[in-house]
Amino acid sequence: MNVQSPPVALKPNDYASDQEVRWCPGCGDYAIVKAVQKALSNMGADPKNTVFVSGIGCAARFPYYMATYGFHTIHGRAPAVATGVKLANPDLDVWVIGGDGDMLSIGGNHTLHVLRRNIDVQVLLFNNEIYGLTKGQYSPTSKVGTRSPSTPAGSVDSPVSACVFALGCNARFVARSVDTNLKVLPGLMQEAKENTGASFVEILQNCIVYNDGVYSSFTDKANIADGQVVCEHGKPLLFGKENEKGLRMTPGKMELEVVTIGENGVTEADILIHDETNRPLALMLAGMQPPNFPVAMGVIFRDPGPSYDAAVYDQIAEMTEKSPAIPINELMHKGKTWTVV
Amino acid sequence: MPTNLIGTMATQLKETDESGREILDSVVIRFAGDSGDGMQLTGTQFTQSTALMGNDLSTFPDFPAEIRAPVGTTYGVSAFQINFASHAIKTPGDAPDVLVAMNPAALKVHLKDLVPGGTLILNLGAFNARNIEKAGYKESPLEDNTLDSYRVIEIDISKMTLAAVEHIDVTQKEALRAKNLWTLGLMCWMYDRDRQPTIDWLNQRFGKLPLIAEANIAALNAGHAFGETAELPSEISTYVVPKAKVEPGIYRAVTGVETTCWGLLTGAQKAGLNIFFGSYPITPASPLLHSLSNLKAYGVVTFQAEDEISAVCSALGASYAGSLGITSSSGPGVALKSEALGLAVVTELPLIIVNFQRAGPSTGLPTKTEQSDLYQSVYGRNGDTPMPVIAASTASDCYDCAIEAVRLATKYMTPVMFLNEGFLANAAEPWKLPDTDDVEPFPVEFASETEGFHPYLRDEKTLARNWAIPGTEGLEHRIGGIEKDYDSGNISYDSDNHHKMTKVRAQKILGIADDIPEQEVVSGNNSGKMVVVGWGSTFGAIEQATRRCQEDGLDVSHIHIRYIWPLARNLGELLKGFDKILVPEMNNGQLVTLLRSEYLVPAESLAQITGQPFKVSDLEREIRSRMED
Numbered sequence: 001m002n003v004q005s006p007p008v009a010l011k012p013n014d015y016a017s018d019q020e021v022r023w024c025p026g027c028g029d030y031a032i033v034k035a036v037q038k039a040l041s042n043m044g045a046d047p048k049n050t051v052f053v054s055g056i057g058c059a060a061r062f063p064y065y066m067a068t069y070g071f072h073t074i075h076g077r078a079p080a081v082a083t084g085v086k087l088a089n090p091d092l093d094v095w096v097i098g099g100d101g102d103m104l105s106i107g108g109n110h111t112l113h114v115l116r117r118n119i120d121v122q123v124l125l126f127n128n129e130i131y132g133l134t135k136g137q138y139s140p141t142s143k144v145g146t147r148s149p150s151t152p153a154g155s156v157d158s159p160v161s162a163c164v165f166a167l168g169c170n171a172r173f174v175a176r177s178v179d180t181n182l183k184v185l186p187g188l189m190q191e192a193k194e195n196t197g198a199s200f201v202e203i204l205q206n207c208i209v210y211n212d213g214v215y216s217s218f219t220d221k222a223n224i225a226d227g228q229v230v231c232e233h234g235k236p237l238l239f240g241k242e243n244e245k246g247l248r249m250t251p252g253k254m255e256l257e258v259v260t261i262g263e264n265g266v267t268e269a270d271i272l273i274h275d276e277t278n279r280p281l282a283l284m285l286a287g288m289q290p291p292n293f294p295v296a297m298g299v300i301f302r303d304p305g306p307s308y309d310a311a312v313y314d315q316i317a318e319m320t321e322k323s324p325a326i327p328i329n330e331l332m333h334k335g336k337t338w339t340v341v
Numbered sequence: 342m343p344t345n346l347i348g349t350m351a352t353q354l355k356e357t358d359e360s361g362r363e364i365l366d367s368v369v370i371r372f373a374g375d376s377g378d379g380m381q382l383t384g385t386q387f388t389q390s391t392a393l394m395g396n397d398l399s400t401f402p403d404f405p406a407e408i409r410a411p412v413g414t415t416y417g418v419s420a421f422q423i424n425f426a427s428h429a430i431k432t433p434g435d436a437p438d439v440l441v442a443m444n445p446a447a448l449k450v451h452l453k454d455l456v457p458g459g460t461l462i463l464n465l466g467a468f469n470a471r472n473i474e475k476a477g478y479k480e481s482p483l484e485d486n487t488l489d490s491y492r493v494i495e496i497d498i499s500k501m502t503l504a505a506v507e508h509i510d511v512t513q514k515e516a517l518r519a520k521n522l523w524t525l526g527l528m529c530w531m532y533d534r535d536r537q538p539t540i541d542w543l544n545q546r547f548g549k550l551p552l553i554a555e556a557n558i559a560a561l562n563a564g565h566a567f568g569e570t571a572e573l574p575s576e577i578s579t580y581v582v583p584k585a586k587v588e589p590g591i592y593r594a595v596t597g598v599e600t601t602c603w604g605l606l607t608g609a610q611k612a613g614l615n616i617f618f619g620s621y622p623i624t625p626a627s628p629l630l631h632s633l634s635n636l637k638a639y640g641v642v643t644f645q646a647e648d649e650i651s652a653v654c655s656a657l658g659a660s661y662a663g664s665l666g667i668t669s670s671s672g673p674g675v676a677l678k679s680e681a682l683g684l685a686v687v688t689e690l691p692l693i694i695v696n697f698q699r700a701g702p703s704t705g706l707p708t709k710t711e712q713s714d715l716y717q718s719v720y721g722r723n724g725d726t727p728m729p730v731i732a733a734s735t736a737s738d739c740y741d742c743a744i745e746a747v748r749l750a751t752k753y754m755t756p757v758m759f760l761n762e763g764f765l766a767n768a769a770e771p772w773k774l775p776d777t778d779d780v781e782p783f784p785v786e787f788a789s790e791t792e793g794f795h796p797y798l799r800d801e802k803t804l805a806r807n808w809a810i811p812g813t814e815g816l817e818h819r820i821g822g823i824e825k826d827y828d829s830g831n832i833s834y835d836s837d838n839h840h841k842m843t844k845v846r847a848q849k850i851l852g853i854a855d856d857i858p859e860q861e862v863v864s865g866n867n868s869g870k871m872v873v874v875g876w877g878s879t880f881g882a883i884e885q886a887t888r889r890c891q892e893d894g895l896d897v898s899h900i901h902i903r904y905i906w907p908l909a910r911n912l913g914e915l916l917k918g919f920d921k922i923l924v925p926e927m928n929n930g931q932l933v934t935l936l937r938s939e940y941l942v943p944a945e946s947l948a949q950i951t952g953q954p955f956k957v958s959d960l961e962r963e964i965r966s967r968m969e970d
């Protein structure tokens with residue numbers, strides 16, 4: 001649709017707009033915006049063909065800070081707006097940005113459908129388990145018992161896991177990372193971008209004001225090794241300081257367990273090899289909760305399939321070939337007409 | 342001549358053509374039966390044949406919300422009324438001259454509307470004790486004096502149909518289903534309609550089920566043959582309604598959905614844009630989604646969204662990316678879209694919302710017509726959120742309104758509310774086919790100049806902002822729902838700036854008044870004792886009623902408003918030239934409030950909220966009575 005301009009090496013900063021960033025000092029969103037800018041730079045993304053679409057919430061301010069096209073829409077509806085952008089011009093690289101309230105509460109329905117349709121966009125969900133912009137109410141991902149202005153005695157409803165939800169929606173690319181993990185995050189964005197179809201990335205993000213330290217049990221430096229397991233396709237699901245721990249299927253049961261190599265006769269051969277195309281496995285990995293399990297990071301599931309937008313345009317091409325457009329005047333004359341003289 | 346007298350008067354005059362058929366000036370026929378009896382199909386096919394005969398016509402399909410309501414119940418009755426004439430007509434007719442009742446429930450519901458002395462055709466086969474009781478009759482209406490004042494033709498249509506298709510290998514159930522075609526055949530005989538278009542249609546419709554097609558055609562022909570050979574009561578004769586004298590040209594029968602579809606397509610072509618249509622199924626708007634889905638070869642992208650909100654949001658996203666975003670719905674769905682419409686207003690992107698209004702509030706009466714979303718269209722959003730609102734008056738007018746909606750949306754960078762009505766969507770009328778070349782192109786020019794660009798740079802005259810679409814080098818920008826700085830388009834929380842932006846958004850829409858035709862009077866004088874002001878589908882009924890009053894020497898005029906917002910710039914002055922202003926509406930008084938608040942005129946409401954179109958006679962009586970007040 002557009003003439004491709006010659007590749008210009010843009011630095012991460014070249015993807016930053018001139019707008020002053022207005023997140024709270026220390027907010028995890030700063031790290032994410034840097035990671036995305038780095039990823040775009042690494043990929044040599046063309047700013048003119050890049051569109052960030054967001055809903056409402058702290059995370060949704062994201063597009064204003066990018067020197068690309070951007071649309072800050074309304075609460076929960078970013079996946080729907082992005083669907084229209086992508087279907088109007090499939091050549092565009094479309095990113096959807098939102099938080100846990102935006103995408104799993106008010107906009108849960110649209111998140112479901114953008115994923116199941118497999119529209120070729122990247123969906124980045126910044127999950128901080130709290131409503132930040134409205135001053136700290138509990139969110140659909142908050143743990144039971146979360147005390148907040150609207151739940152002073154603690155929340156009583158059980159949370160949703162973003163990645164389990166995405167897998168249930170039939171998403172074909174589901175990944176997870178942590179806001180400050182700048183070593184991994186840009187690469188993960190690139191993998192999300194390179195996947196054809198809807199790519200879902202949950203970024204665990206620390207809200208320094210209303211939910212500080214919510215993930216520290218597995219994101220603090222000292223806790224990372226034991227608290228996280230990195231999923232890599234074809235590799236054993238090992239973790240721990242010395243990679244001495246691992247995941248395996250409990251013999252005779254459809255469930256995971258944490259084992260230590262060398263204990264109770266467990267060897268490395270017993271450790272489960274990650275198969276990113278296995279949805280039931282992905283569901284189990286995505287659902288693992290601390291403290292009994294490490295939190296799964298990386299590409300938990302990837303099984304690409306045809307994207308909706310491509311299918312729509314294939315069908316248009318097919319129908320056009322079958323019966324090409326005739327002038328509208330002729331179209332209106334088709335069927336039964338009569339002449340009055 | 343009042344329509345409801347035509348039938349009876351014509352029989353008194355008994356003018357006949359050379360073949361002995363009585364010549365009628367116009368006739369109103371209503372087909373009524375169970376919702377599974379195929380009455381809509383019968384009506385549609387009769388309409389097609391009538392259109393091809395060269396009569397002017399207007400139809401009114403009236404069906405229940407249930408797809409297949411329990412058989413034999415009054416609430417499951419489906420009806421289709423057609424008014425056709427040898428002169429120009431504007432409404433589906435006040436009361437039927439002929440009622441076809443396929444069962445007792447249909448008789449129960451519709452008999453009260455039949456003109457005295459009117460013809461009643463009954464399917465005797467359905468008048469068993471059970472059905473009679475189900476319809477709520479204590480004793481058979483065939484045996485008491487219920488039908489005394491009508492000309493009744495009792496035929497066991499069910500039995501006749503079974504006999505007609507006996508030789509064809511179909512089940513009894515399939516055979517019985519053809520009884521609507523048998524009835525259609527009889528009516529074709531009575532009113533001299535050609536059966537061939539229906540035969541063609543059946544062959545096409547049941548191409549893969551040749552036996553079904555054959556059975557239906559056999560029933561159709563048998564109904565016709567019955568008329569020719571049966572000894573019907575002497576006062577029943579055959580009729581002919583001569584061709585209407587209309588403007589020369591090529592015509593076809595259309596519904597408002599078809600003309601809306603073609604109008605949007607024509608408009609998009611004139612703007613040089615591809616259509617993106619996001620929609621969610623809802624009665625009575627879904628047929629537009631179906632129609633546009635067949636136009637893929639025109640680059641039309643249709644998207645059946647997960648809900649009404651996604652439908653409008655995807656359309657807005659498509660507009661942001663350079664397509665013509667369109668969404669459609671009915672009142673409840675438009676309510677769900679309203680937050681996104683606010684976003685469309687503040688981001689100043691073109692968008693068209695087609696609202697096929699139905700009776701509300703809430704779910705209301707989904708299949709009944711109403712024009713009660715005027716407030717919603719003009720006022721129904723948070724904040725000061727103006728947008729143009731235009732309303733179509735007839736199925737033909739839907740074509741022009743759709744083009745106009747595209748013109749305004751793209752020229753002024755604004756969402757446009759196109760008010761359609763359930764009645765217009767379903768009703769058929771003859772349409773003189775337009776020539777798209779008669780419409781001046783209004784090509785969109787996307788922004789390309791990087792020097793001094795910002796997304797809210799405005800055209801000095803129209804106040805429209807420039808439209809820069811993703812993919813354009815050097816024009817990368819961010820827009821959204823937060824208030825924009827007037828000078829840079831960046832986020833601004835400045836209070837004076839918000840005041841200025843609110844004013845400019847309002848001014849932009851009000852300025853459209855200079856770009857639309859001045860308000861004209863449809864009929865009557867430009868000032869005088871009374872003006873009847875209408876909008877939407879009541880056009881025909883109001884025009885007929887006021888004309889009758891004018892012919893009687895009354896000083897009454899008719900104004901029809903197409904541009905609901907902004908109103909035509911001369912409308913206030915025009916209204917002030919009349920002593921009385923009467924505003925008939927199929928709602929509880931919405932346009933009347935708008936006119937009173939805009940012009941401080943003492944406009945009076947004439948509200949009818951029955952889910953049914955106005956009757957000309959009711960309007961006429963009301964006009965006369967209010968003139969005397």
